[in-house]
Amino acid sequence: MTARPVMSPERSADVKLEARDVSRVFGHGKGRKVAVDRVSFQIQGEEIVSLVGQSGCGKTVLAKLLLRLDQPTSGQLLFNGRDIEAERDLKRHFRQVQAVFQDPFSAFNQFFTIRSQLESCFRLFEQRPPPAEVAARVDAALRAVNIEPREIDGKYPFELSGGQMQRMLLARIFIIRPEVLIADEPTSMVDACSRASILDYLMKLKRDLKMTIVFVTHDVGLACYVSDTIYIMHCGQIVERGAPDQVMTAPESPVTRELLDDIPDIHRDWLGRGAGAGASAK
Amino acid sequence: MSTTPILDVADLRVHYRTRAGTKVQAVDGVSFQLAAGEVLGIAGESGCGKTTLVSACMGLYMPPLFYGSGSVRINGESILGLDREQHRKHVLGRKIAIIPQGALNSLNPTRKVRDLAADMIYSHGDRSGKAEIEERLRERFTRIGLDARHVLDAYPVELPAGTKQRVVIGVSTLLNPQVVVADEPTSALDVSTQKSVIRLLFDLMDRQIISSMLFITHELPLLRHVSSSIAVMYAGEFVEHGRTEQVIFDGRHPYTRALMGSMLSADPGQRGKKPVGIDGAPPDLKHEIRGCRFAERCPVARPDCSGAEQPLRTVAGRAVRCSYATAEPGVAAEPQMDAEPQMEAQP
Numbered sequence: 303m304t305a306r307p308v309m310s311p312e313r314s315a316d317v318k319l320e321a322r323d324v325s326r327v328f329g330h331g332k333g334r335k336v337a338v339d340r341v342s343f344q345i346q347g348e349e350i351v352s353l354v355g356q357s358g359c360g361k362t363v364l365a366k367l368l369l370r371l372d373q374p375t376s377g378q379l380l381f382n383g384r385d386i387e388a389e390r391d392l393k394r395h396f397r398q399v400q401a402v403f404q405d406p407f408s409a410f411n412q413f414f415t416i417r418s419q420l421e422s423c424f425r426l427f428e429q430r431p432p433p434a435e436v437a438a439r440v441d442a443a444l445r446a447v448n449i450e451p452r453e454i455d456g457k458y459p460f461e462l463s464g465g466q467m468q469r470m471l472l473a474r475i476f477i478i479r480p481e482v483l484i485a486d487e488p489t490s491m492v493d494a495c496s497r498a499s500i501l502d503y504l505m506k507l508k509r510d511l512k513m514t515i516v517f518v519t520h521d522v523g524l525a526c527y528v529s530d531t532i533y534i535m536h537c538g539q540i541v542e543r544g545a546p547d548q549v550m551t552a553p554e555s556p557v558t559r560e561l562l563d564d565i566p567d568i569h570r571d572w573l574g575r576g577a578g579a580g581a582s583a584k
Numbered sequence: 585m586s587t588t589p590i591l592d593v594a595d596l597r598v599h600y601r602t603r604a605g606t607k608v609q610a611v612d613g614v615s616f617q618l619a620a621g622e623v624l625g626i627a628g629e630s631g632c633g634k635t636t637l638v639s640a641c642m643g644l645y646m647p648p649l650f651y652g653s654g655s656v657r658i659n660g661e662s663i664l665g666l667d668r669e670q671h672r673k674h675v676l677g678r679k680i681a682i683i684p685q686g687a688l689n690s691l692n693p694t695r696k697v698r699d700l701a702a703d704m705i706y707s708h709g710d711r712s713g714k715a716e717i718e719e720r721l722r723e724r725f726t727r728i729g730l731d732a733r734h735v736l737d738a739y740p741v742e743l744p745a746g747t748k749q750r751v752v753i754g755v756s757t758l759l760n761p762q763v764v765v766a767d768e769p770t771s772a773l774d775v776s777t778q779k780s781v782i783r784l785l786f787d788l789m790d791r792q793i794i795s796s797m798l799f800i801t802h803e804l805p806l807l808r809h810v811s812s813s814i815a816v817m818y819a820g821e822f823v824e825h826g827r828t829e830q831v832i833f834d835g836r837h838p839y840t841r842a843l844m845g846s847m848l849s850a851d852p853g854q855r856g857k858k859p860v861g862i863d864g865a866p867p868d869l870k871h872e873i874r875g876c877r878f879a880e881r882c883p884v885a886r887p888d889c890s891g892a893e894q895p896l897r898t899v900a901g902r903a904v905r906c907s908y909a910t911a912e913p914g915v916a917a918e919p920q921m922d923a924e925p926q927m928e929a930q931p
Contacts, residue, residue: 357745357774448863463630463865490772493630493802495846499861520774527859564775568832572809573783 317383318482318514319345319368324377325538326363337363339538340377345531347481350508350515352525354561355535361518364535365484368516369401381482397426400480404487406467410459416470417454420444423477443476447503465496472503479511486518501528522561526550534558588660589617590796591641591680591763596654598640601647608869610636612820613654618763621789623797625811625828627804627843631866633820634800635685638765641798642680643671658762673708681761681794685768687752691740697751698736701725704758721758727791728754728784746777753784757794764788765798770806782810805847808832816840819866819877826902836899836909838882876906884908 326338337360345351353361366372367379370386379386381399389395403409410419420440424430431439441451447469459467468488475483485504489497505528507513519525525532526546534542534549534557542555553559566572594615600608610633618624628634636649643663645651656663658679666675684690691700701721705712712720725732728750740748749769757764766785770778788794799810807814807828814831816824816839824837835841845860864881867873876882879889886908896903900911 356776465630494804495629495802495843495862497861498846498859501859502861520776522775560776564779566779566803566806566809568805568808572779573786575786 316347317344318347318349318381319343319516320380320383322378322380324364324367324374324379326360326367326372327375336538338367338374341538341540342377343533343540343543345514345516347514348508348512349531350504350517350529352517352519352529352532353535354519354522354525354532355557356520356561359535360538361535362486365401365486365516365518368482369399369484370395393426396480397478398480399482399484400475400478401484401486402468402471402475402488404490406464406471406491407459409471410467412459414458416457416459416462420470420473420477423474426478439477440473443473446476446506447473448499449473465492465500468492468496468500469503472500472507475507475513476511480513482514482516483507484516484518487520488517489519489524497524504528520561521565522550522558523565534561589619590659591618591798592655592657592660593617593641594655594657596637596640596656597652598636598645599650599652600636601650602870603648606870609652609872610649610820610869611640612869614817614820614822615654616815616822616825618796618798620795622813623789623799623811625799625801625807625814626817627801627807627814628817629802629843629862629866632817634802634817635767636820637817638682638767638798638800642682642765643675677704677708677756677759678761680763680765681756681759683753683756683764683766683769686772687749687769688745688772690752691748693739693741695739696736697738697740697743700740701736701751701755701758704755708759724758725751725754728788730754745773746780749773749777749781750784753781753788757788760793762795763798764794764796765800767800768802769799771801771803778806782806803847804832804843816843819873820869821877821905822896822903823878823905824902825896830900830902834900834913836902836904836913837878837906838884839878842881842883 321341321343324338324341325336328335328337339360341364353364355361363372367374370392373387386395410416417440420443421436424436444451444454449466449469454462462470468491471488489500492500501524504515504517508515517525517528522532526549529546532544532546532549533540534555536557542549542553542558549558550562553562596611596614597609598611600610602608614637616624626634626637639649640651641656643656643666651664663671663675663679691697698721702717705717705720721736722732725735730747730750735743735747735751740751743751770781773781785797789797799807801807811828813825813827815822816831816837818839824831824835824840831840832844835844842860842862846862847859862881867877867880875890875892876894879885882889892907894905894907896905899909
């Protein structure tokens, strides 16, 4: 891969997240695996950045580093200009950086009602608002994701559909209102009809709450739809970055081209055997 | 299409019985035929009955799923009503086999791939020797593009997702079943692996290892490349059933159009075209529904839609369950654009 121009050392004022030569290595000796390989980037405030790549390219590891669920082997991650390792108060970090994961059912506890779990978000805050305000803010967050609060009263996670649960995860974000949201494949477990609405909520978070969003996905199509900037990852490195239109229309890296080719598009031959391949299989 | 169909499903009705005793009519009067070399794609959102239809077609009736009425025939022979042992030995795996939805979790993690695959042969009454079976497995696993020696000796957890999916396909098709049911075989895979897995399925069809396929998915654009015909399912019924190009490019049922409208496209020309999710949820099948089942969420519903029973009727060469679908393209979904002066819904 060609070396990218080194970014200017002086930091513009609204850089939210910055990575400087971040690497994460698992194992050692023969089993050594470099999951994230000297990655550097700057993410501006109020920007949606997509990390796109095939399974195993290191995008989830990078997301975990940003969440501080894991620590880089080398390099530095800065949040608002401060090293995220330097933050001693984890609660404060999680107030500012939150995540939405792939599987909403494993993200919620099966044994508590959804409402009580949403209310427990307020434990993260320094001061807990009075119960009446807690209830009102939970209701408002639920309405923000188009769910009538009465519908989920007394319900447990397994009583809702995947699409609804994914919206519950987003309702949490509407309550906590972090500065940065890491969305790790939030749409891969929901069906195509709910997918469009999940993406709309992400854009709403950016627009209304001025949130910075890191969107992790394997589907370039989704990434182009939501994001302002796309990073293509391959084998732990960012091999291409740019605006969606530029990445889609003039991909530089062969990895990007391959990712684009692999999306089934109804107007292009995909399997190399003509349309309605089943018909010709005889 | 004049030859007898391989799979013939006629007016199949199955239901679930909940613990409270209510009956949920999950599949309600589904009929279709599948000829040799054909791939039928079944599309619909979560909870529309796709997976239930699969179990019903395979004859897997285990409580709380119960058989109601209708027939399922493979090569003219009914596969329903056999006793369980007969069914397992002679139907499953031989006539019809499934590639399950959570294929990545469907391999027993405590056994090597070799033993899992050999079980498939032994459990169907084959008493071949060990060496012979080893030979067969090697040959088949090599054919599906795997490093047979390495894979057969591995435990499922040691294999990457794409390879695991290939192993599942390999084991499912080991006895050369006539019909393969692929129930969302690629929804857990990334786009690149998805492509290679689908290539493999077609390769198996080309080599006559399997003769036809039912492909279940919620991704309509994928079906454009995979299937020869498509059935769109909603609330236990087929709402539109026709050739692939008809359904994809010129859907006549409002639900088909809504489903297509909620898809994102990576096509630069389509960028900026906003995908529209379908609001609301499918109807609760615990209650009997009168009239059109999609009426509540239909963007072009008219006042009489929810009262009138909607039979499948032929419109522009395909079957559609909407009384307002017409022979000219586009009429049902965009009432404001066409000049049809019939009873107009709300503006």
